Amino acid sequence: MQAHKAGRRDTETTINQIKSPCSSGFPGLSCEISGIMKLAAGTRLMFPEFHDRQKNMLARIITIGDEILIGQITDTNSAWMAARLNENGIRIEGMESIADNAEEIKRALDYAMAHADIILITGGLGPTKDDITKKTLADYFGCGMREDPDTLEMIANMLAARGIDFNELNRSQAMVPECCTVLPNRNGTAPGMWFEKNGKIVVSMPGVPFEMKALLAEEVLPRLKKKFKMGNIVHKTMLTFGLAESVLATRIAGWEDSLPRGLKLAYLPNPSGIRLRLSAYDLEKETARKLIDENFAKLEEMIPEYILGFEGASVHESLAQTLKRRKLTLSTAESCTGGNIARLITSLAGSSDYFLGGVVAYTYDLKEKVLGVDRAFLDQHGAVNATVAEQMALGIRNLTGSDYAISTTGVAGPGQGGESEPVGTVWIGIAHPKGVFSRKVRFGNLREQNIERSSASALNMLRLLIEGADDTPTTEGIL
Secondary structure: OHHHHHHHHHHHHHHHHHHOOOOOOOOOOOHHHHHHHHHHHHHHHHOHHHHHEOOOEEEEEEEEOHHHHOOOOOOOHHHHHHHHHHHOOEEEEEEEEEOOOHHHHHHHHHHHHHHOOEEEEEOOOOOOOOOOHHHHHHHHHOOOEEEOHHHHHHHHHHHHHOOOOOOHHHHHOOEEEOOOEEEOOOOOOOOEEEEEEOOEEEEEEOOOHHHHHHHHHHHHHHHHHHHOOOOOEEEEEEEEOOOOHHHHHHHOHHHHHOOOOOEEEEEEEEOOEEEEEEEEEOEOHHHHHHHHHHHHHHHHHHOHHHEEEEOOOOHHHHHHHHHHHHOOOEEEEEOOOOOHHHHHHHOOOOHHHOEEEEEEOOOHHHHHHOOOOOHHHHHHHOOOOHHHHHHHHHHHHHHHOOOEEEEEEEOOOOOOOOOOOOOOEEEEEEEEOOEEEEEEEEOOOOHHHHHHHHHHHHHHHHHHHHHOOOOOOOOOOOO
């Protein structure tokens, strides 16, 4: 409280100096300006973190092409550009895909110029009549077209090297707006174009991904760095597993509320877990990284058993590390997951060190003959229950001699397949050196998601068992 009062006195003193006759000591400096300078200095002393704050430029991405709008191709350019811009301290204001239409392009540019500092455009730069971006940009910026001799020479040499005859359509690609700076494209025949207007930057690049990527890296980003003082953006992502999003949010609400100004939290759920991303904007990189690490460390203390790791972490990778570290082996017996657990495990290099093998036992016959499941029980009670899950896990463990075994039996959907349990019901069995146990999980009606979630839940159950988590989390209603 004393520090706060002192801060107020400092501010009041500075404000009084603004009101008092000028004593800046600088000839010609007005009292008003002197006072503002003193107030700013006082603010820096009271809030030193302001020293670490930098302004991020805002960018908007526009992709042009009817083929995107009809679903013929997926726009991967925008995601790639956004990632590269973020790495260089440029925030994304928005993204938009539009048709090869002059009015649409102008409308999109009007909006972008009003909301962003940097506008990146891809597409519509080919030699055919439907590629209208260049002419539209010339109209928009109020200039004519010219033939660029360097581009013309580059195109001619490139075609000659490929044994392709040069024609008038090729020549048209050397035509550029008079008011642009040409960005040479060493990977294709369509050059990039750089425009400046009212302090804003507009860059047009080819839609071909490898051409665009080279232009952005070699021409656009270096020019932007010379043009602007870049801010910083730092992201770090933690992967959690075992809690539904709403439950997780409730558990960590206090932590989230205590996050310092300058950090932003995002929840990113998917079948493999819930990712928590902390982002820091407008801070020095080292300050931002330290702040993010400190706050994630606090979260790890709160929910250690639910945290798998950072960035590219996954349940199966976490389990693999545990098995390798403890020199343990694993086998699988799958019904409703159809071999997906084994696929995840064997997708990792070196999995033969700990994975002995697996069985996909869909039918009652295979469950009985290969895994030793009681046929009379199957006929009477069906396959989706604790008894069958446990017998499957014990059966594959006995068959392979593994330390641990995982089994799954359930109703992936969309139909019930003759079982009495509703779609999305899965029993997971775990056989281990001291016995066997099972757990029922319930998901939704989507087959692919049920398979992915069941697989991840089974792997996580085993991970927690081996790690000896005191509070094994339930997977009921996960995600």
